[in-house]
Amino acid sequence: MGEKLLMKGNEVIAEAAIRAGCRYYFGYPITPQTEIMHYIAKKFPSIGGTFIQAESEVAAINMVYGAAAAGARVMTSSSSPGISLKQEGLSYIAGAELPAVIVNIVRCGPGLGGILPSQGDYFQAVKGGGHGDYKMVVLAPSSIQELYELTVEAFNIADRYRIAVMIMGDGTLGQMMETVEFRDREEIEEADKSWAVTGTRMEREHNVITSIYIDPEVLEDLNNRLQAKYRIIEQREVRVETYNCDGADIIVSAFGTVARIVKNVIRMAEKEGIRVGLIRPITLWPFPTETFRKYAEVPAAFLSVELNAGQMVEDVRLAVNGKREVYFYGRTGGMIPTQKEILDKIREIYKNSR
DSSP, X not given: OOOEXXXXXXXXXXXXXXXXXXXXXXXXXXXXXXXXXXXXXHHHHHHTOEEEEOSSHHXXXXXXXXXXXTTOOEEEEEOHHHHHHTHHHHHHHHHTTOOEEEEEEEEEOSTTOEEEEOOTXXXXXXXXSSSSSOXXXXXXXXXXHHHHHHHHHHHHHHHHHTOEEEEEEEHHHHHOEEEEEOOSSOOOOOOOOTTSOSOOTTSSOOOOOOSOOOSHHHHHHHHHHHHHHHHHHHHHOOOEEEESOTTOSEEEEOOTHHHHHHHHHHHHHHTTTOOEEEEEESEEESOOHHHHHHTTTSSSEEEEEESSSSXXXXXXXXXXXXXXXXXXXXXXXXXXXXXXHHHHHHHHHHHHTO
């Protein structure tokens, strides 16, 4: 590793993108992610990058489509309502099989909501918020160091599979400051982009990038190819952290900022004789189903803790497949569950399961 700096999460994302070779950024300001735009706008002129503050989120995501189609490493960022406006473009990007990185620093909703942290965009991110049968790889960091490392990896994954990759954080992660240790050199994959629309110089056939297919058989072939690609990604790209799960009385599932709180609760519960484990999905899609299946019969019960009304809990229940009860505890509106609240819920579950 190389230099170690104290930086804000949003700025780390921007610096990581630059180090990953991103030289095209299109976006529109919205709290709490605007520092990503500020940082890139300041840095790009000196490194030959192209930064455009578009007239809207809709314009920005279509600019991303264009740059990705030309083979560029490109990124956009926004927060929840802005990501909603990009959904049509994201579906087009998926249909055209274009690599792109999208950052969502989630704020609370629904509607305009507020600027405080939330995980209420889980469904939108992992189930495909736009139209059609498509998926994005969704990465959920829980520290500033992971913001850096996963942002770099997002560009590699995008190029590796010609797929959109989302970095999904929340307002707390975007605004907080921690030390981050940057590598001296990034491992940047050189992908074959012979498919890109870069001009033929009369030396090859024209490349065509599109997501419209009038012939139903051709469109079905595209969909089948996409689904086959998603199955490969599910086999190869799952990322998950397990902590203290062997022999646990209760296993908690949590991602992002909430997982940090849970780790403190685990230590508190241990003092009361309750052994608590943690399964932290780092890829929200592909979801670490096999990890949950592996531990499905270990605890007396599972508890999913989230900054929403209960979205990931559905995937946990599907993975556990009825072998254990799966409980939920969440806060909404920008409220963050305290250690005491989570510990009280664990105590209640532990008492009822004995």
